Amino acid sequence: MEPPATDLAALDDATLARRIATGPAGAEEAELCRRLLRRARLYGLRHLRDPHAAADLAQQVMLMTIERLRAGALRDPAMLASFVLGTCRNVVIELRRTHARRERLLETYASDEPEVVPDDAARLDHARVADCLRTLPARERSILIMTFYAERAAPELAAEMSLTEANVRVIRHRALQRMRDCVDAGGRP
Amino acid sequence: MKAGRCAGAVELSTLVEYWLGELDAAHEARVDEHLLGCDACAHGLDDIVQMGAAIRDGFVRGSVSAVLSAAFVRGLAASGWRVREYRVPSNGSVNCTVAPDDDLTVARLQASLAGVERLDVVRIAEGEVLERLANVPFDPTAGEVVFAPAMTGLRALRDQTVHIQLVDAGGAAERVIAGYDFNHAAWNG
Numbered sequence: 001m002e003p004p005a006t007d008l009a010a011l012d013d014a015t016l017a018r019r020i021a022t023g024p025a026g027a028e029e030a031e032l033c034r035r036l037l038r039r040a041r042l043y044g045l046r047h048l049r050d051p052h053a054a055a056d057l058a059q060q061v062m063l064m065t066i067e068r069l070r071a072g073a074l075r076d077p078a079m080l081a082s083f084v085l086g087t088c089r090n091v092v093i094e095l096r097r098t099h100a101r102r103e104r105l106l107e108t109y110a111s112d113e114p115e116v117v118p119d120d121a122a123r124l125d126h127a128r129v130a131d132c133l134r135t136l137p138a139r140e141r142s143i144l145i146m147t148f149y150a151e152r153a154a155p156e157l158a159a160e161m162s163l164t165e166a167n168v169r170v171i172r173h174r175a176l177q178r179m180r181d182c183v184d185a186g187g188r189p
Numbered sequence: 190m191k192a193g194r195c196a197g198a199v200e201l202s203t204l205v206e207y208w209l210g211e212l213d214a215a216h217e218a219r220v221d222e223h224l225l226g227c228d229a230c231a232h233g234l235d236d237i238v239q240m241g242a243a244i245r246d247g248f249v250r251g252s253v254s255a256v257l258s259a260a261f262v263r264g265l266a267a268s269g270w271r272v273r274e275y276r277v278p279s280n281g282s283v284n285c286t287v288a289p290d291d292d293l294t295v296a297r298l299q300a301s302l303a304g305v306e307r308l309d310v311v312r313i314a315e316g317e318v319l320e321r322l323a324n325v326p327f328d329p330t331a332g333e334v335v336f337a338p339a340m341t342g343l344r345a346l347r348d349q350t351v352h353i354q355l356v357d358a359g360g361a362a363e364r365v366i367a368g369y370d371f372n373h374a375a376w377n378g
Binding site (some may be wrong): 155 | 201209211218222224229234236240242244255297326
């Protein structure tokens with residue numbers, strides 16, 4: 001009989017990995033896949049900056065990890081995160097090659113593919129976020145917009161706005177805290 | 190503030206720095222590995238990614254006014270944004286409008302800002318303050334402030350003059366540095 005999902009959620013990754021390595025463990029595999037998909041997708045977003053490529057990476061990493069675990073080829077399940085990181089790095093290299101090929105094809109055969117909004121964007125109430133953004137102090141609002149519109153780092157903004165890098169980070173951090181509080185409060189500052 | 194509860198949780202500010210590529214390679218690799226093994230911190234990063242997407246969306250939809258850097262606006266234009274710019278001399282005026290396909294309208298307010306420590310931008314129409322952006326970021330050596338009013342508000346304007354003031358709010362008494370008249374006419378094709 002499979003363990004209840006609530007019990008599985010309480011297990012750490014290494015325990016799930018051990019159970020998968022030692023026998024049929026469908027529920028454990030499903031739980032570990034759920035965790036890895038999310039984490040690897042975030043890794044992909046950070047390193048590839050493309051939601052489709054990040055989804056591809058997550059899928060490949062998850063499958064390769066489960067396959068490796070089933071084969072009992074991961075000697076120390078406590079090192080699962082290290083293994084997943086190594087796999088992510090390799091897949092990123094491969095996806096970058098594929099992406100470069102795709103870019104070349106697009107340049108040759110100019111595509112009208114529409115811009116795709118990542119799934120993430122739908123999970124926050126954007127109208128509420130806009131309300132909160134309007135209530136932010138102007139300095140914080142400017143820094144957040146210029147930071148997140150194109151994911152620009154503090155040194156770049158500091159140079160453009162005559163601020164120190166540390167100052168940009170402080171303003172950014174304070175602004176994000178305010179935004180979180182405001183969004184949690186239903187859009188009221 | 191920690192992003193979540195786990196052994197060695199990553200600070201929220203570090204997650205933001207990670208997302209924006211501000212960490213050195215060794216630190217980034219440590220955070221990569223931690224995130225691939227920790228649901229709580231991955232959740233924290235996911236929150237930041239979603240918030241960034243929602244902030245970007247609010248700006249793209251023209252929901253908010255903001256002071257921006259000239260380099261940021263150049264970047265938008267280079268990436269295909271249709272940016273309508275009005276460069277107005279100190280105490281000058283300009284006839285202006287907003288076209289249906291404009292993505293952003295920018296007022297480039299020329300002014301001598303040497304010695305100014307705190308700057309406010311005030312928009313006034315028919316004697317009423319429409320909005321006041323207090324303590325905006327600016328480069329005192331740039332000789333201008335780049336102000337982007339919310340496009341949703343601009344599109345709703347009828348034919349009228351909107352007055353913008355740059356106010357030195359750093360001293361005991363406020364001082365108007367310069368005023369600018371924007372003679373707005375609704376788009377008539």
